[in-house]
Amino acid sequence: MIEQILAGLAEYWLTILAIFLLICCSGFFSGSETALTATSRARMHTLEVNGDDRAGVVNMLIERRDRLIGALLIGNNLVNILASSLTTSLFLGLFGDSGVAIATLLMTVLLVIFSEVLPKSWAISAPERFALVVAPLVRPFVAIVGPLSSLVNWIVRKLLGMFGVSISGEVSMLSAHEELRGAVALLHREGSVIKADRDRLGGVLDLGELEVSDIMIHRTAMRAVNADEPPETAIRNILESPYTRMPVWRGSTDNIIGVIHAKDLIRALAEPNVEPQDIDIVKVAQKPWFVPDTTNLKDQLNAFLRRKSHFAVVVDEYGEVQGVVTLEDILEEIVGDISDEHDLEIQGVRQDSDGSIVVDGGVPIRDLNRAMDWQLPDEEATTIAGLVIHESKSIPEERQAFTFYGKRFIVLKREKNRITRLRIRPIDAAEPQV
Known part of the structure; x- marks a missing residue:
């Protein structure tokens, strides 16, 4: 038992x-x-x-x-x-x-x-x-x-x-870039990645999505040298310019015949028995390099490195000059603004004591987003003035105001059909958007 x-x-x-x-x-x-x-x-x-x-x-x-x-x-x-x-x-x-x-x-x-x-x-x-x-x-x-x-x-x-549902164990729903971008954004929100590092990593990921036309110096702001000017005038313009390289044109700005490098000019002036009036700007200039305005920045960066060049003239599908782009312009999309002792201190953005900011119309939306940590869309417009025109579906008058994307945009100055200055004020969530 x-x-x-x-x-x-x-x-x-x-x-x-x-x-x-x-x-x-x-x-x-x-x-x-x-x-x-x-x-x-x-x-x-x-x-x-x-x-x-x-x-x-x-x-x-x-x-x-x-x-x-x-x-x-x-x-x-x-x-x-x-x-x-x-x-x-x-x-x-x-x-x-x-x-x-x-x-x-x-x-x-x-x-x-x-x-x-x-x-x-x-x-x-x-x-x-x-x-x-x-x-x-x-x-x-x-x-x-x-x-x-x-x-x-x-x-x-x-x-x-x-039931019409297709799944695959081999394909990720997110691309590698989207996964990286999401990880960086999450780490920034948690405090592990500072804003500057987030912006730099985001700039690298954005290179394949941006085109040369998004960052180029537009022809209206382009500094160039007229080959038909007296040599002394051309030399003075080049040496007084804050830029190392400048396009050379003849007849019209659409006819770019060369790119002059300040070092090449100084080297030519240093030759024995050479006076400024003896310099032929066209002979000192290098052959221009033309690139389409639709080239994405990743390809353009690789092209700059492959050709060991820093400067290119941007043209549209009809061959008309739209502006210029430099290696520095692309690098600034990654690291932010690169300034040296010869750069002009013109940022185009000024913050007032009331919390609003005054912005030049030509300031790129991406630069403003990076500086202010905003999320204004840049798919349909490159500059802040272009965004206002796109959203308002018109060319606004001075003192006209618009509200979109959580911001109040007030047109301060307009020259002909160009918006040259705006005031932007973030609005409270409780404030009605009209």
């Missing part, structure tokens, strides 16, 4: 031990799924390059996330079902029919706490470290259960396809 009681107790304890181990396995699968899906691929790649073999295993596992997640979910469900079945069987023997309800309530609490919340919270707090630890154990399990996981994923895709 005593032997039967002891055998029964031993059987109960073995069942309880089995349930405990199954709950631990369930927690392992849940934590592994969270860690391996949340871990940074960039961090794992760096560790693998530095010789960490476990990081290589992690990279191999997350390369096929659908197969990995499917295998872990299969393992998790198997141990959960088995643990629940054993608990129900044990409690039926102890409490009779009411044991089913007790087993259900107890296993729900145990699985939620120890198989879901606890391991997932632990894994998400340090996903890289957790993933490195569990990867060697997960790898053989995925190798065994992987084929079944692939079959399950195939069945799921077919079922979803019947």
Whole structure:
């Protein structure tokens, strides 16, 4: 009789031990799924390059996330079902029919706490470290259960396809640039990345989306040299200019025949027995380089580097000169304004004591966004004056005001059909927009 009681107790304890181990396995699968899906691929790649073999295993596992997640979910469900079945069987023997309800309530609490919340919270707090630890154990399990996981994923895709839903485990919904941009914006909001670094990284990502026409110096603001002027006048204009390179035209500004470099001019003036009136500006000038205004900045930057050039004349589809673009203009889209001791201190933006700002109409929207940390759209217009004209669908009169994008725009000055100065005032959320 005593032997039967002891055998029964031993059987109960073995069942309880089995349930405990199954709950631990369930927690392992849940934590592994969270860690391996949340871990940074960039961090794992760096560790693998530095010789960490476990990081290589992690990279191999997350390369096929659908197969990995499917295998872990299969393992998790198997141990959960088995643990629940054993608990129900044990409690039926102890409490009779009411044991089913007790087993259900107890296993729900145990699985939620120890198989879901606890391991997932632990894994998400340090996903890289957790993933490195569990990867060697997960790898053989995925190798065994992987084929079944692939079959399950195939069945799921077919079922979803019947309802017109198409999914792919290989294609990300976000492009690499969008993922980087989102990560940088999130880190900036959390305080890990300062505004200046966010702007620089954003500038690099924007190069492929912007065209030369978005950043060029427009022909109306372009400084150029008339080849038909007396040499002394041309030389004085070049040396007094804040620019190192200037286009040379003849007849009209659409006829660019060269680009003069100040160093080449100084070198020519330094020749023995050479007077300013003896200098031929056209001979000193270099051959001009013309680029389409639709060229994106990434391609133009590569072209500048490939040609070892810093200056290009921008033309439209009809070959008419639209302006000039320099290597510095493109670099400023990344690092912000680059000023030296010879640059003119004309920013075009002035902030008043009442919180409003006075802006020249030709200030680029991107520069204003970067300076003020605003989000004004620049898809339809390049300058702030162009944005007002686009939104108002007219050429506004002086002192006319408009409200859009959370800002109040007041036209301060207009010359002919050009808006040359505006006042911009952020409006309160409670203030009606009319």
